[in-house]
Amino acid sequence: MYKNIVTRWLPLRLISRENYSQFFELKTKSSVERQIKRNFSYSIVCCKKRRSAEEKVLESTGKRPAIRYPPKAGSEVVGIWRNMTVKDIASVVNKDVGHILQALEFADKSSEINYNKDTVIHNPQIIRDVLKICGHRYKIVPNPDKEVEVDENKDAVPSPPSPPEALKPRPPVVCVMGHVDHGKTTLLDALRDTSVVDQEFGGITQHIGAFEVKLPSGDKVTFLDTPGHAAFTSMRSRGARATDVVVLVVAADDGVMEQTVESIRMAKEANVPILVAINKIDKPGVNIERTMRSLAQHGVICEALGGDVQAIPVSALKKKNLETLVEALTLQAQLMELKADPGGYVEGVVIEALLDPRSGKQATVLVQRGTLRRGCVIVAGTGWAKVRVLTTAEGQSVQEAPPSTPVSVLGWRELPAAGDQVLEVNSEKRANEVMKWRHNQRMKERQAADLQIIEAKEAAHKAEYHAARAKKRAMGRYKLRPEGPRQKMIQEDTHPTLSVIVKGDVDGSVEAILDILETYDDHDRVRLDLVHFGVGPVTPNDIEIAEAFKAVIYAFNVDSPPQVNVEAKRKNIPIKKYNIIYKLVDDVKDEISVRIPKRQEEEIIGEANVLQQFMVTEGKRKVPVAGSRCMKGSLARNALYRIIRNQDLIYDGKLASMKHLKEEVTTIKRDMECGLRFEDTTLELQPGDTIVCYKLVDASDRTNWDPGF
Incomplete structure (x- = not known):
């Protein structure tokens, strides 16, 4: 009876070599010891770290408690939290309070606390031991009775107004x-x-x-x-x-x-x-x-x-x-x-931000309050910096910048955007805290925006589903035919699209280009997609994005390294460099115009007048032939023809034959007579009818997008 109990759960330290025989009569001491060491090394390790509840009871009372099996893998998982009461534990394990009080006698035997149903258990290990005694597994969850706390605003904010003195x-x-x-x-x-x-x-x-x-x-x-x-x-x-x-x-x-x-x-x-x-x-x-x-x-x-x-x-x-x-x-x-106030924390505004190939990330800051010095930790938008270098517009290095002073700041971890408010914080730890909070706020705003899009798509899907269901019910026993093979359900988007990547020297220039691209309104003919933008020179990452989206890279006042140019040329990715903004916009308009689908226009080749209709025998049937004279331009055998009588169109199609003096020809020049036989053999021609010869040519259109300048 005690064989499995001892070999599975009784810690090794509770078994002395002299007592092996009283537990096992059919096995030797060595076999029992090997079995315990082989299968239950976990118990040995646990005993080396701390004494178990059974050992405490055995040493204090001399009586062995009831053997408890730990929870199995399939046991129920219940949620626990810090500072639970006895009543809370009883509710989560679905037991009465008396059962939990008995379990606490084994889990916290050495404590002098007199437990009752409202006693708060501050030690989380005791709560876990009680769950094990009750045969449950556990997971950590928030307190359900405690209201969810609103995230504390950890953003950096301007200081209160300074006193007049x-x-x-x-x-x-x-x-x-x-x-x-x-x-x-x-x-x-x-x-x-x-x-x-x-x-x-x-x-x-x-x-x-x-x-x-x-x-x-x-x-x-x-x-x-x-x-x-x-x-x-x-x-x-x-x-x-x-x-x-x-x-x-x-x-x-x-x-x-x-x-x-x-x-x-x-x-x-x-x-x-x-x-x-x-x-x-x-x-x-x-x-x-x-x-x-x-x-x-x-x-x-x-x-x-x-x-x-x-x-x-x-x-x-x-x-x-x-x-x-x-x-x-x-x-x-x-x-x-x-x-x-030249003292206190620094406040200012980012005038411009750029990525210099030599000095790295830098931003021009106009100090509005306080004195900006080297070593200050400042935050602005999505970036923060520990100020390393302060330089003036003339390139001179300065140690500090009082109010109303514009300086270029080096030391940015992440580049801010032009127009961001600059605030000084106590330490780098505080700056990281502000950045984390602002990132979380941006994610929440993005999730809220995505939720609106998802809800709109769900509403459209439900409307489509209800319409299909109503149609199916109206058909009665007849079933709706499938619309086509499943392969046709996923269709490739063939709409003409211009994908662009914008790289600029400063944040303000990129912002101006993006503002211009947002005014594009000719999406019906060609769609304009901005797939990436940034400050600084063209990088290998830009080449990879351009290759994936088949995009055109526009570099405004920035260069691209030679190795990037080689890679772009190898992958046939255009990098277009401009230093004047309206020329860049003109090139974007040209790229859009190139992608507009061609339309066909009629080009008049020549005109002829019908002099008389002849009936000629072809095989066993008679067909009409128009004896005509070319009056303008020329007539081509493979062109299209239109016959007009009294300003009414009576035929529009192709020729079946063109002859001059009983010989088949391909061209009739001006003032020459010819015989024209059309594909429609039922056509009846009259003297005075006008024959117009024309062809269809591809014509290119220009985008009607007007950016405002």
């Missing part, structure tokens, strides 16, 4: 905005004695720039140079939100243009004061008053017309009246009493 004066941040080619960059070059405009591709600004200018008075002003091209709306909007004053540059010869109106709207939405610089006054025949009246029509009333907006006529090219413009800026800044 901590605020110090700061330089103004001025954003220069206006229409393309109105002289914004030339004006800034004149203020800081540089020649940035000579380095711009196509003569237009395609990046947002941030730099500091020291005025002759000793004051500093931070300028933001925004692109004026229609493609860079997001950059202009971002500059308007990060500035204190907007300098609206208007060319005196062009006046108010489309992007000028857009800049006025953005400045008003950001609640930023406007200062107008009427540029190009050195050109002959300009009318400054007319420009002011045009501005007044859009809500910008200058002081000369009785308003409160300063308007300074300047010539950036001749550097005329620049001192007056600087004085107006200084006066506007003094009136605004701009102040910020």
Whole structure:
């Protein structure tokens, strides 16, 4: 009886060699020992680690408890959690409280706790032992009676406003905005004695720039140079939100243009004061008053017309009246009493982000509060950095950046996006915590969006199912025929598609290109798919994606390594490099137009008049033949023919025979007579009928997509 019990579950340390014979009469001591060691080494190991409940009872009372079998593999699995009460355990194992109290006597014999149904068991090992005694397996689950806690917001947030005594004066941040080619960059070059405009591709600004200018008075002003091209709306909007004053540059010869109106709207939405610089006054025949009246029509009333907006006529090219413009800026800044707290945690905004082939990930940050120093840990959007290097727009390394200072930051683990808010945190651990929380929030938002799509597809599927079921019921005993073989159920998408991959030098340029591609609305003829985008040069990963999707790679102001070019050429993947955005868009339009299916057009070859109809014998039957003369162009044997009588079409088809002087020919030239026999032998021709010879040719269409510039 005790044979299986001892050899299966009784720990080896509880069996002395002197007591082997009293348990087993039919086996020797050595055979029992071998059997225990061979089959139940787990019990030996467990006994070496800790004494079992049976051993405790045996040593304390001298009585052996009832032998308990551990739960088998097929036993019921119940859920347990921390700090369970006796009543909770009884409910999960479906036993009464008395049964659990008896099990606790063996599981926690050495404890002095007097258990009752409301006693909380803090030791999770005791709970597990009770489950084993009751013959159940277990799994860890959350407490069902405890309300699910809402995830604590672990995101980084701006600090509370600083007290007035901590605020110090700061330089103004001025954003220069206006229409393309109105002289914004030339004006800034004149203020800081540089020649940035000579380095711009196509003569237009395609990046947002941030730099500091020291005025002759000793004051500093931070300028933001925004692109004026229609493609860079997001950059202009971002500059308007990060500035204190907007300098609206208007060319005196062009006046108010489309992007000028857009800049006025953005400045008003950001609640930023406007200062107008009427540029190009050195050109002959300009009318400054007319420009002011045009501005007044859009809500910008200058002081000369009785308003409160300063308007300074300047010539950036001749550097005329620049001192007056600087004085107006200084006066506007003094009136605004701009102040910020240079202490405390850093706050700012990402002006631009890029991936430099030499220095790696870097982002231009405009500090708005606090002082950014080397070693600071900052977070912005989906990226964070421990600041390693701070450089100015001129390339000089600095140790710190006070408020209103734009600096390029190196040390990013992940590159942020332009426009992201920059916040300083205590440590790298805190930065990782913020990134994890933001990632989880993005996943939840994506899941919510996917759920809406899934629900819409489920609703469509249910509607289709109910319609099919109603049709089946209406047919009665007749069954619906299958629509076709199962192989035809999965059909290949043959719709013309242009797949593109966009790589740019900075995040703002990629953003502008993506904004343009989103305006595409000719999907009925050719579908435009953006399969990948990013900042930095073309990589082997881009080549693999392009190969999978048969995509075209557009590289804007970035290069591709030689080995990548070789791999792309080997796989026949086009890499198109551009440094002017509208030329890139034109190429996309050309690629779309190439993929538009060809349509057939009629091309008139010639015309002929019917002179008389003849009946000729062919075999045993008579067929009509039209005696005709070619009046225009020529007639071809393999072309198509249309017969018109009194402006009515009576035949449209092919020829069966074309003869000239009883000889079969392939072409009849102008003013030649011929006999034409058509495939329709029942056709009756009359003198004066017009025969039109034509052919079908493939014609290409252009996309009607208009990106707005």
